[in-house]
Amino acid sequence: MARALIVGGGIAGDTLALFLERDGWEVTVAEIAPALRTGGQTVDLRGDSREVLQEAGLLEQALGCLVPQSGAAWITADERRLAAMPVEAFDGQGLVSKEELLRTDLARIIHEAAGPGVTRRFGETVEALEDKGNRVLARFRTGETAEFDLVVGADGAHSRVRALRFGPEENYRKPLGLAHAWFTLTETPETPALDGWFLMHNTPGRLSVEARPGHQGQQEIGFTFAADTLPPRHDREAQFALLERTFAGVGWRTQEFLAAARQAPDFALDTFDQVEMPCWHDGRVVLVGDSAWCASPLSGLGTALALRGAAELTAALRSAEVLDDPDRLPAALAAFEAAMRPRAASAQQLPPGRVAMVAPNSALGIWFNAFVMRAVQSKLVRPLIAKAMANSEHGRGSQGADAPSLVHSA
Ligand SMILES: Cc1cc2nc3c(=O)[nH]c(=O)nc-3n(C[C@H](O)[C@H](O)[C@H](O)COP(=O)(O)OP(=O)(O)OC[C@H]3O[C@@H](n4cnc5c(N)ncnc54)[C@H](O)[C@@H]3O)c2cc1C
Numbered sequence: 001m002a003r004a005l006i007v008g009g010g011i012a013g014d015t016l017a018l019f020l021e022r023d024g025w026e027v028t029v030a031e032i033a034p035a036l037r038t039g040g041q042t043v044d045l046r047g048d049s050r051e052v053l054q055e056a057g058l059l060e061q062a063l064g065c066l067v068p069q070s071g072a073a074w075i076t077a078d079e080r081r082l083a084a085m086p087v088e089a090f091d092g093q094g095l096v097s098k099e100e101l102l103r104t105d106l107a108r109i110i111h112e113a114a115g116p117g118v119t120r121r122f123g124e125t126v127e128a129l130e131d132k133g134n135r136v137l138a139r140f141r142t143g144e145t146a147e148f149d150l151v152v153g154a155d156g157a158h159s160r161v162r163a164l165r166f167g168p169e170e171n172y173r174k175p176l177g178l179a180h181a182w183f184t185l186t187e188t189p190e191t192p193a194l195d196g197w198f199l200m201h202n203t204p205g206r207l208s209v210e211a212r213p214g215h216q217g218q219q220e221i222g223f224t225f226a227a228d229t230l231p232p233r234h235d236r237e238a239q240f241a242l243l244e245r246t247f248a249g250v251g252w253r254t255q256e257f258l259a260a261a262r263q264a265p266d267f268a269l270d271t272f273d274q275v276e277m278p279c280w281h282d283g284r285v286v287l288v289g290d291s292a293w294c295a296s297p298l299s300g301l302g303t304a305l306a307l308r309g310a311a312e313l314t315a316a317l318r319s320a321e322v323l324d325d326p327d328r329l330p331a332a333l334a335a336f337e338a339a340m341r342p343r344a345a346s347a348q349q350l351p352p353g354r355v356a357m358v359a360p361n362s363a364l365g366i367w368f369n370a371f372v373m374r375a376v377q378s379k380l381v382r383p384l385i386a387k388a389m390a391n392s393e394h395g396r397g398s399q400g401a402d403a404p405s406l407v408h409s410a
Contacts, residue, residue: 012289039266
């Protein structure tokens with residue numbers, strides 16, 4: 001039986017594990033976190049996400065976990081609405097869809113669908129990958145070694161596999177100038193309700209604070225601000241200090257959220273980056289998902305691409321009949337790359353002004369953003385936007401609000 005090692009048990013890694021196991025591979029998933037990583041905002045079930053979940057037989061389950069949402073609204077510090085877009089806008093194809101579930105739920109559904117052919121190694125990663133002719137020798141953090149026919153780096157934008165095999169992150173990382181923190185807030189009796197609305201409060205200087213409905217009794221909170229570099233990932237105190245400094249004077253519920261961030265078990269902070277690589281495979285090692293082509297949350301397509309990438313890689317391995325003839329592996333990886341490159345390249349093409357729209361720099365920019373949001377829903381402009389959406393090549397997917405790039409997803 002052919003053996004695959006998947007490094008990273010996120011959306012791309014766990015989806016691939018599920019598909020490869022079904023095709024008869026013996027799969028090991030090495031995930032650095034001590035357990036399935038939950039957290040994150042919402043994932044939109046349109047486009048690729050829907051199609052791949054359907055193919056995996058998991059769509060019904062995903063549809064059973066939808067977050068009730070009314071729409072997105074841009075608000076002032078006293079919660080006056082500057083603009084709003086309900087879920088009904090553009091016949092349900094607007095910024096926030098009726099069919100969104102939390103990333104946490106999607107990750108759990110995919111994770112739990114895998115069978116006994118998938119071995120999980122939590123708290124684990126690879127330290128070295130050595131070519132042994134028709135196999136790759138992986139050395140794990142524990143010091144243990146094992147040989148695999150295929151090694152997949154599905155370990156996200158800061159991929160270890162990419163660094164080991166293709167070179168350091170700075171060779172491929174393209175920062176977009178913004179950073180984003182996100183976490184789940186557990187409501188108390190004093191917590192103001194969101195009533196289904198995804199609320200965004202912008203202040204000049206590229207500061208954005210967001211709150212959207214999560215599970216019953218929870219709200220998903222986001223902070224977006226200008227930054228290309230951040231304190232080290234392990235230094236939580238420095239991360240909180242940076243956020244508190246950056247958002248010190250911001251109104252609305254910002255100070256409540258800053259305090260809650262320190263209590264949240266799923267707090268995360270990262271820059272909005274893209275990853276651009278000339279090639280995603282080398283011998284028996286291949287990258288899939290954010291490790292290969294991160295389009296950034298600003299694309300709204302991260303999860304859709306991760307799901308599609310896992311499906312395309314499986315399809316390429318299957319159609320090259322790699323299980324019958326392992327020598328066909330390089331050709332299968334080339335076919336996978338050929339299938340995914342146009343999709344990834346298209347997702348990475350953010351429209352001009354995208355950053356300014358997510359986090360405007362000035363009061364005028366905030367006003368203009370709200371004006372655009374209202375204008376696109378006006379009787380005059382709406383039909384043109386609807387037509388553009390209908391013509392969109394492949395449906396949008398992924399986290400949260402992701403109708404043609406009007407607002408960022410997280
Ligand atoms: C907890 C979490 C929350 C997220 N929330 C949002 C969000 O709110 N909005 C948004 O737009 N995007 C979010 N993302 C990113 C989004 O999930 C991805 O863009 C998209 O789904 C692509 O998935 P991926 O599997 O390629 O990468 P990821 O989802 O990032 O998964 C990578 C996995 O690899 C693991 N990993 C990392 N390094 C190593 C290593 N060295 N060894 C082994 N395992 C490793 C990680 O723990 C993670 O489980 C989130 C990602 C995570 C992990």
